[in-house]
Structures are given as structure tokens and as C-alpha cells.
Amino acid sequence: MTAGDGNQLISVHPEDLKFIFELEKQSFCDLKVANNTEHHVAFKVKTTSPKKYFVRPNTGVIQPWDSCVIRVTLQAQREYPSDMQCKDKFLLQSTIVPPLADVDELPPDTFNKDSDGKVIHDRKLRVVYIPPSSTQGNSEDEGLKGPTQSPDANSAVQSLKDERDAAVRQTQLLQQELDLLRRRRYRKSDPGFSLMFAFVVGLIGIMVGFLLNLSLSSPSTE
Numbered sequence: 001m002t003a004g005d006g007n008q009l010i011s012v013h014p015e016d017l018k019f020i021f022e023l024e025k026q027s028f029c030d031l032k033v034a035n036n037t038e039h040h041v042a043f044k045v046k047t048t049s050p051k052k053y054f055v056r057p058n059t060g061v062i063q064p065w066d067s068c069v070i071r072v073t074l075q076a077q078r079e080y081p082s083d084m085q086c087k088d089k090f091l092l093q094s095t096i097v098p099p100l101a102d103v104d105e106l107p108p109d110t111f112n113k114d115s116d117g118k119v120i121h122d123r124k125l126r127v128v129y130i131p132p133s134s135t136q137g138n139s140e141d142e143g144l145k146g147p148t149q150s151p152d153a154n155s156a157v158q159s160l161k162d163e164r165d166a167a168v169r170q171t172q173l174l175q176q177e178l179d180l181l182r183r184r185r186y187r188k189s190d191p192g193f194s195l196m197f198a199f200v201v202g203l204i205g206i207m208v209g210f211l212l213n214l215s216l217s218s219p220s221t222e
Helices: 133-145 151-184 191-217
Strands: 010-013 016-020 027-035 040-047 053-056 059-062 067-074 089-097 120-130
Touching: 010 089, 010 120, 016 027, 027 040, 027 059, 040 053, 059 067, 151 191
Parallel strands: 016 120
Antiparallel strands: 010 027, 027 067, 040 059, 040 089, 053 067, 089 120
């Protein structure tokens, strides 16, 4: 006996099996199956193309008001289906079993509709193939845009950039001053020259260290 759609023991989400179809690549779809009753419910998954799909678990027992996830894997295919239309079908059967029943101890005729007094609930699931381009486009756009930043974060980044640019310009000016002092080194014998030279060299070292720290601490904008 088969129950109608309005009196199902379990609910399934999503109601269609959707796979991103790419040649020579596996794809999977997760089904959340929920037991909507106070009974222990056993389920079994069947398909018209068992060689194309890998289902785990394909049989199980769900406790009252509990749920489980069934992963259906589409094996790698070597050619595209006509017009990307799939005619494969899945059937999810469910029935009430005794409390504390274990999936390994279910009788062979658990899902046999010919058993006296047994009610088997059937739910048919469609298979939909999705071209990879429809998902890659969104992913590429998101990758190009990068993560969204708040106005405060953007302001902080711009401030760090300005400080870094100013440090670069200051370092360049100090480098020019150092070169000028080097050229004058052999022209002057002033005792204060060595002290001034050491001061400028030390100042450049401090600025270079500040610039490196600022560059390392600046958030990446790529």
C-alpha cells in the first residue's frame, strides 16, 4: 500500500536533486531527510541509474522528530546529456519500524509493498543538471570584487596608504641628503661633519624601519 503525498512520514529538502555537471568531474547533492512523526521511520533510496550515482546512506532509520543527511554523488561522466536534460529518477521510500530498530537488523521485506498491513510511503525526486558556467560567473564576479569593506575600514586603509606614501617621499629626501653629504665628505674637515653624517644615517634607518613595518601592517587590497 502506498501513502499519498499529503500524508508523508518524512520531509525532504531540497525536493530536486541538483548537480553541477562538468565532464570528468564528480558532483554531489545533499538531501536533508526529517522524520515528522513520533515513530521510528526507516528509509531507502532507489534510482533508475544505480551505476551513475553513489548514495550514502542508501538505507537508514531515523528516530522520532530527528533528521539525517543523505549525500548523493554523481559519478564523473564522459559526455554531456542531450540539451543538459536528465531523465534519471530517484525514489525515497519510508515506513514505520519498531522502536530501537537498527538498520542492519531490518527484515529483507521491510520495503516490500506486498507485506500484509504494511504502509510504504513513496516520494519521487527529480534530477536536474546545472551548467558550470551559471555558477562560475557569480564566483568570478565575487572574486574580482573581493570582500565588502565598511566605510570606516576603507578610510583606515586609505590613511595607511597616505602615511606610507609620505614615508616613502621622506625617505627619498633623506637619501638625497645623504648622497649630498657623501659628496661633500672629502671636501670638508669640519669635526661636526661626522656627527651630522651619523645622525642622518640613523634617521634614514629609522624611516626605513617605519616604512617596512607600515607596509607589513597594511591590509592587502588585492
